[in-house]
Amino acid sequence: MSDRFDIAIVGAGVVGCAIARELSRYALRTVLIEARSDLGDGVSKGNSAVLSTGADTPFGTLECRLVARGHQRYLAEAPAMGLPVMPIGSLTVAWNETERERLEAMHKETVAAGFHSGQLVGADEIYRRVPHLSPGAVSAIWEPEEGIVDPFSTPYAYALDAVTNGVEFRSTCPVERAERRDGAWHLHTPKGEVVADTVINCGGLAGARIDAMAGYTDFVMRPRRGQFIVFDKSARPLLDVVLKPVPAPTYRGILMTPTVFGNILVGPTSEEIEDPDDWRVTREGLDTLVAAARKMLPRLLEHEVTATYCGIRPGTERPEYRIIPRPSDRWLTVGGIRSTGLSASLGIAEHVAGIVVGEMTKGERKLETTAVRVPSLAAGGDRPWLNGGADDAAYREIICHCEGITVGEVRDALASPLPPQSLKALKRRTRVMFGRCQGFFCGARVQALFDRLSKERPQ
Amino acid sequence: MTPEHADIVVVGAGPAGLAAAASLAGRGMHRILVVDRDDEAGGLPRFCHHPGFGWEYTHRLESGPGLVRRLLRALDPGIITIAIRTSALAVRPGPEIDIVGIECGHVRVRPRVVVLATGIRERPRSARLVPGRRPAEGILTTGQLQQMVARGVPVKGRRAVVVGTEHVAFSILLTARHAGLEIMAMVGAEDRVMSYAGAGLAARFLMGVPIHLSSKIEDIHGSERVESVTLCGPAGTRTIPCDTVIFSGDFIPDAALLPGSGIDIARVTAGPSVDQFGRTSAVGVFAAGNLLRAVETSGLAAIEGARVGTNVAAYLEGMLGWPRDAASIRVGDGLSYVVPQYWAPSAGLGGAVQALPVSLRALADIRRARLSLSEDGQAIWTGHPTKTLRHRRLALPAAALDRLRGGDIALRIDPA
Ligand SMILES: Cc1cc2nc3c(=O)[nH]c(=O)nc-3n(C[C@H](O)[C@H](O)[C@H](O)COP(=O)(O)OP(=O)(O)OC[C@H]3O[C@@H](n4cnc5c(N)ncnc54)[C@H](O)[C@@H]3O)c2cc1C
Ligand SMILES: Cc1cc2nc3c(=O)[nH]c(=O)nc-3n(C[C@H](O)[C@H](O)[C@H](O)COP(=O)(O)OP(=O)(O)OC[C@H]3O[C@@H](n4cnc5c(N)ncnc54)[C@H](O)[C@@H]3O)c2cc1C
Numbered sequence: 001m002s003d004r005f006d007i008a009i010v011g012a013g014v015v016g017c018a019i020a021r022e023l024s025r026y027a028l029r030t031v032l033i034e035a036r037s038d039l040g041d042g043v044s045k046g047n048s049a050v051l052s053t054g055a056d057t058p059f060g061t062l063e064c065r066l067v068a069r070g071h072q073r074y075l076a077e078a079p080a081m082g083l084p085v086m087p088i089g090s091l092t093v094a095w096n097e098t099e100r101e102r103l104e105a106m107h108k109e110t111v112a113a114g115f116h117s118g119q120l121v122g123a124d125e126i127y128r129r130v131p132h133l134s135p136g137a138v139s140a141i142w143e144p145e146e147g148i149v150d151p152f153s154t155p156y157a158y159a160l161d162a163v164t165n166g167v168e169f170r171s172t173c174p175v176e177r178a179e180r181r182d183g184a185w186h187l188h189t190p191k192g193e194v195v196a197d198t199v200i201n202c203g204g205l206a207g208a209r210i211d212a213m214a215g216y217t218d219f220v221m222r223p224r225r226g227q228f229i230v231f232d233k234s235a236r237p238l239l240d241v242v243l244k245p246v247p248a249p250t251y252r253g254i255l256m257t258p259t260v261f262g263n264i265l266v267g268p269t270s271e272e273i274e275d276p277d278d279w280r281v282t283r284e285g286l287d288t289l290v291a292a293a294r295k296m297l298p299r300l301l302e303h304e305v306t307a308t309y310c311g312i313r314p315g316t317e318r319p320e321y322r323i324i325p326r327p328s329d330r331w332l333t334v335g336g337i338r339s340t341g342l343s344a345s346l347g348i349a350e351h352v353a354g355i356v357v358g359e360m361t362k363g364e365r366k367l368e369t370t371a372v373r374v375p376s377l378a379a380g381g382d383r384p385w386l387n388g389g390a391d392d393a394a395y396r397e398i399i400c401h402c403e404g405i406t407v408g409e410v411r412d413a414l415a416s417p418l419p420p421q422s423l424k425a426l427k428r429r430t431r432v433m434f435g436r437c438q439g440f441f442c443g444a445r446v447q448a449l450f451d452r453l454s455k456e457r458p459q
Numbered sequence: 460m461t462p463e464h465a466d467i468v469v470v471g472a473g474p475a476g477l478a479a480a481a482s483l484a485g486r487g488m489h490r491i492l493v494v495d496r497d498d499e500a501g502g503l504p505r506f507c508h509h510p511g512f513g514w515e516y517t518h519r520l521e522s523g524p525g526l527v528r529r530l531l532r533a534l535d536p537g538i539i540t541i542a543i544r545t546s547a548l549a550v551r552p553g554p555e556i557d558i559v560g561i562e563c564g565h566v567r568v569r570p571r572v573v574v575l576a577t578g579i580r581e582r583p584r585s586a587r588l589v590p591g592r593r594p595a596e597g598i599l600t601t602g603q604l605q606q607m608v609a610r611g612v613p614v615k616g617r618r619a620v621v622v623g624t625e626h627v628a629f630s631i632l633l634t635a636r637h638a639g640l641e642i643m644a645m646v647g648a649e650d651r652v653m654s655y656a657g658a659g660l661a662a663r664f665l666m667g668v669p670i671h672l673s674s675k676i677e678d679i680h681g682s683e684r685v686e687s688v689t690l691c692g693p694a695g696t697r698t699i700p701c702d703t704v705i706f707s708g709d710f711i712p713d714a715a716l717l718p719g720s721g722i723d724i725a726r727v728t729a730g731p732s733v734d735q736f737g738r739t740s741a742v743g744v745f746a747a748g749n750l751l752r753a754v755e756t757s758g759l760a761a762i763e764g765a766r767v768g769t770n771v772a773a774y775l776e777g778m779l780g781w782p783r784d785a786a787s788i789r790v791g792d793g794l795s796y797v798v799p800q801y802w803a804p805s806a807g808l809g810g811a812v813q814a815l816p817v818s819l820r821a822l823a824d825i826r827r828a829r830l831s832l833s834e835d836g837q838a839i840w841t842g843h844p845t846k847t848l849r850h851r852r853l854a855l856p857a858a859a860l861d862r863l864r865g866g867d868i869a870l871r872i873d874p875a
Contacts, residue, residue: 230585234718283590283677290588304711307585309593385565397544397561401496402715404548424595436715438583443599444606445498451612 005029005168006361008187008196010175010210012039014151014345015337016202017158022349023356024165026363031194032159032167033187035174035206038425039418040155043204044342045428046228046279046311048268049151049259050242051075051085052343055143056092056252059113062351063321067340068115070347074149077346080371081157084260084378087147090242091126091140093133093296099246100139106246107141118143132238132299146242150260150377151342152428156418157374158345163417165369170194171421178213180329185214198330198360200352205276205314207322207335214331218324219316223276224338226268227285227310229293232436233379235264235303243296250319252339254292256300261403261431262379263306266293273312281308306436313338323351327359375409377431384408399449400442402435407449414453423450460540462558462568465492467771469574470547470556470716473502474513474757475748475764476576477530482768484538488775491539492570494558496546501527502578503602504757506609509633515758516765526757550575550720554743572743572771575716575731576764579749581627582709589622589706591679591688598685601631601707604638614638616703620688621645622676625708625850629658632666635705643701645670646690651824653708653850679704710753720744727796728752734785734801735814735860737767738774742781745771747815751798755818755852766813773811784865791871793828795820795849804865814860819853821872829875832859835866844875 007023009016012034020032036042054068078085094100107120121142127133129142163169170191177188178199187194203210208221236258245253251270259265269285286308293300315338316322322336334352337344357363376382384395384406394408413420413429420426423433423446432446433439439446462468467483469476472495480493499505504512504523513519513526521529534541545560554573559565581600597616599607607614619640621628624647635642645662650673652659662668674692679685687700712730721741725732730751737745747767748760773779785801798818805812821828830842830853840859847853855870 229588277682279682280592280678281590286588286590304582305586305588308588385559390564393561396559396564398496398546398559401546404546422595436586437580437713438585438600440580440583440600440602441497443603444610444612447607448610448612 003193003195004184005031005194005196006363007031007198007200007356008033008185008194009200009202010187011042011202011204011206012155012159012169012171013042013044013202013204014040014155014158014342015334015348017155017162018345018349019200019202019334019352020162020167021158022353024162024167025366025369026357027366028361028363030167031196032162032169033173033175033189033194034169034171037172037421038428039159039169039171040152040428041425043312043314044151044155046309047151047342048228048255048257048265049148049342050255050257051147051149052340053115053117053143053145055110055115055118056247057340058319059109061320062323063340063344066321066347066351067344068347069350070344073346073350074343078149080373081161082373082376083153083157084150084376084381085147086260086378087145088241088258089142089144090146090244091129091142092244092246093126093137093140094246095136095138097138102246103139103141117145129241130239130243132297133243134296134298148242148257148260149342153374153377154342154345156429157372160374160416160418161372164372169418175210175213180214185330198332198356200356201331201333201335204337205312207314207333208316211333211335216326216331216333218333219318219322219335221276222315222317223273224313224315225271225273225278225310226313227281227289228265228267228308229286229289229305230259230307230309231264231266231300232304232306233262235300236262238297238299239264254289256293256297260378264300266300268311276312279310279312281310285310304436307434307438323348325355325359330360332356332360375412399445400432400435402437403431405430405432410446410449411453414450414457419457423447426450460490460492462492462563462566464490465568465570466490466775467492467572467574468556468568468570469493469576471495471502471576471578471748472500472541472543473576473578473748474504474516474526474530474761475578476502476574477534478516478761478764479574479576479747479768479771480539481530481533482765483772484535486769486772488772489538493539493541494545494547494560495541495543498544500531500541500543506605507630508609509630513758513761515756516761517758523757530761547716550716550744552721552741554741571775572745574767574771575744575746575750576748577713577716577750579710579753580713581706582711584704584706587706587709589676589679591676592681594679594681594683594685596684597681597703598679599703599705601627601705604631604705605634608634608638614640616640618643618701619703619705620699620701621705621707623647623707623709624649624652624654624659624670626654626658628707629654629662631705631707632662632668640703642666642668643699644668646674646676647672648675649673676704710749712750712753714750725796725800728798732800733798733815734782734803735799736770736779736803736812737763737815738770738782752796752818759816759818763815766815769813773808778808778811786865786868789869791869793822793825793872794870795822797870802860802863802865802868814857816857817855817860819855819870821847821849821853824848825872825874827875828872830855830870830872833869834863839863847872
């Protein structure tokens with residue numbers, strides 16, 4: 001049967017895409033199935049985009065190990081894919097004696113757990129690194145290895161790599177039912193049945209629901225929302241590190257960080273929500289963020305707000321990843337990838353591939369793979385008019401003025417093997433309309449260009 | 460003409476930039492390059508097809524595109540080059556300017572003068588910190604909607620709520636109707652309509668649009684597209700079904716070129732600080748139009764552009780220098796801002812220069828108030844008591860300013 005795969009990955013968030021990329025290294029027939037029209041349109045589109053080292057996750061857990069490994073692999077592999085990594089470092093700041101004691105204890109534990117890069121620093125060093133920080137900081141942990149990354153291009157680069165190396169991607173294809181028969185999983189979708197020997201559930205917020213389709217009820221979802229405010233690029237000179245409070249046991253607190261695109265981000269809040277689809281920013285949430293900014297970096301409030309958004313952590317009733325292999329059933333759940341999944345993605349992918357290829361199926365490691373490269377969207381990155389590309393007029397005409405995106409870049413994004421199916425997806429691929437005007441200047445022209453090029457594209 | 464050969468680079472081909480170019484040419488200047496990043500010259504008026512553009516400048520009742528055509532007809536292409544699809548990316552002291560354009564590619568040039576006339580934009584929903592969901596479709600500014608209609612981009616919505624009651628909110632009522640959008644309601648945070656009272660009455664009674672004042676949007680519903688909004692106001696909370704929310708007004712200068720340019724930014728207006736000749740704090744860089752502050756009419760923006768053009772000519776001919784001793788005009792309690800922010804001594808310049816019209820706003824509505832101007836503590840001019848409305852320009856006659864001698868200048872408003 002033509003539609004029989006060795007492996008079906010359900011969910012094209014950063015986790016599913018990383019796993020698809022990893023499995024594309026093996027001689028396996030793999031399909032990546034996504035409910036929405038674009039990849040990376042779930043939890044993975046709304047996070048802080050900090051590349052953690054693992055030092056702020058519970059020690060001794062699988063999460064801690066996979067974040068550390070993911071961090072290491074991201075630094076090694078992301079640049080070749082064109083993904084920006086800015087290793088700006090983080091400061092976890094104590095504001096009083098109680099916090100200082102907690103911070104020092106934290107530092108000891110961190111070192112004992114094998115994370116050696118963090119250093120305790122005093123006020124002088126803190127204010128040297130963040131001159132605009134409010135007065136009153138007493139001490140901090142300086143973690144030079146933490147950095148910031150591009151959360152939108154990351155799943156895209158993984159998926160592009162996977163597809164280039166043989167994985168099939170099916171979008172707008174929600175899995176509605178799963179049954180095991182004739183030695184294979186039959187996944188029912190509105191676009192027909194997908195048959196695969198092994199299923200990897202990377203459904204994010206829908207993780208427990210997808211598991212339930214196959215009869216597994218190992219965990220329940222406890223979604224937690226986090227809201228953010230993005231400040232104008234004019235604020236960027238105020239901050240050049242990730243600024244964090246001393247974490248509480250269950251919540252890492254509101255951080256302030258530059259983004260790779262050159263804005264300043266404040267967030268996330270942490271709110272238990274009933275409805276996993278409650279993607280609202282709220283008055284209270286925004287007030288909390290503004291108050292945090294006023295307390296730590298008051299000059300931020302002199303700048304315009306570019307965007308507000310929220311993310312929803314796919315937590316479960318236990319504070320850990322829920323990676324559950326079921327070798328005899330050939331169903332693997334990759335659930336509960338709550339607030340570190342971007343950092344851990346390549347670690348998770350390696351771990352999962354180890355389980356799947358060893359225990360569930362057999363696949364030879366391919367001798368050769370084709371490398372992919374995505375355009376860098378980072379501030380100060382290569383611009384097409386700077387390097388030779390300028391002999392193409394489309395690279396000389398900027399269409400999104402706030403972000404400086406050319407007609408040529410929009411055209412290229414639409415010509416991708418994984419073309420954006422909506423304006424929203426185009427924004428994530430190119431950053432058009434993501435800037436301070438949010439489409440006041442460019443929205444109409446971008447829409448017209450998108451409509452025209454999408455129509456011209458051979459389906 | 461390529462940017463390398465330009466003596467004067469005007470950034471922005473809206474009413475201010477185009478009028479500046481015309482007046483420069485009229486004063487015998489050459490090698491004038493106007494760059495605009497859009498696909499046609501004209502600025503925001505290009506997209507507004509109703510009348511009411513340029514009156515102060517042309518004394519004609521024209522639509523936005525009508526004004527643009529008139530401004531363009533006045534330009535001699537032998538002297539002035541307009542480069543569209545050409546963006547100024549950065550301005551640095553010198554003045555030095557980085558440009559990327561479809562014709563010229565990426566260049567860095569050092570003209571003798573740069574005139575900034577980059578205009579304004581509206582604050583989007585995010586900048587207004589409006590809570591609720593963020594549906595992929597259905598949240599717009601009036602500027603974006605107006606462009607969509609003018610460019611024939613399909614507007615998919617059918618029922619809209621308009622946020623804001625400044626003039627532009629009423630302008631969009633007409634555009635929205637034209638686009639087949641039914642207006643479900645207008646929402647204003649203030650306790651009155653910010654545009655002319657007559658506009659509110661016409662909307663309410665001629666167009667049947669309910670206006671909710673002292674009200675705020677507390678929630679937006681819908682995932683892919685807007686489904687409704689929840690308002691909170693004196694009458695309590697109500698949910699209005701709609702598929703489009705149009706955020707209008709709340710203008711802000713498009714000052715993206717200012718950081719790093721050496722130009723001081725005025726805190727209240729968020730535009731460049733200028734003196735009465737349009738000189739910024741960066742030598743060789745002038746500014747005009749709504750970049751100076753949000754917001755005056757296109758006619759006033761054009762007048763500013765024209766006068767700045769005259770002053771640039773005086774500068775290039777060596778008659779006008781760069782001020783070291785401009786005095787700042789202090790605005791007293793109750794006033795929001797004044798543009799120009801500085802007044803430089805101008806003895807002996809006579810007709811070679813032209814001061815900008817004064818653009819002045821009060822912070823609050825005052826039933827009867829009196830505006831007064833003093834220098835070094837001495838009253839120079841006192842206005843008649845008049846009704847004062849925030850958002851409405853306060854008049855200050857040029858004759859009053861002609862008497863200034865470069866002392867400590869203060870403006871104040873007092874209830875009368
Ligand atoms: C507020 C916040 C801040 C965060 N900050 C950071 C950070 O700084 N650093 C970091 O490393 N991580 C951070 N994270 C965590 C990170 O974003 C997540 O761990 C990660 O995105 C989870 O990815 P995922 O692939 O598991 O989920 P998702 O991205 O949600 O992917 C799941 C996919 O499955 C699809 N799907 C669902 N149901 C079906 C179905 N029936 N059929 C087919 N497809 C289906 C969904 O549409 C979705 O695309 C943060 C998270 C939040 C919420
Ligand atoms: C919806 C709406 C309705 C309005 N209705 C009225 C009305 O009825 N009557 C009225 O008088 N006024 C109205 N206005 C206001 C009026 O149109 C503007 O205030 C006026 O056009 C200001 O002129 P300007 O030259 O200062 O700026 P703009 O017209 O904004 O022109 C600025 C130009 O600069 C260009 N530019 C900006 N940055 C760069 C850069 N870095 N490089 C190159 N080019 C750049 C832009 O593309 C633009 O063309 C309305 C505005 C809007 C949005």
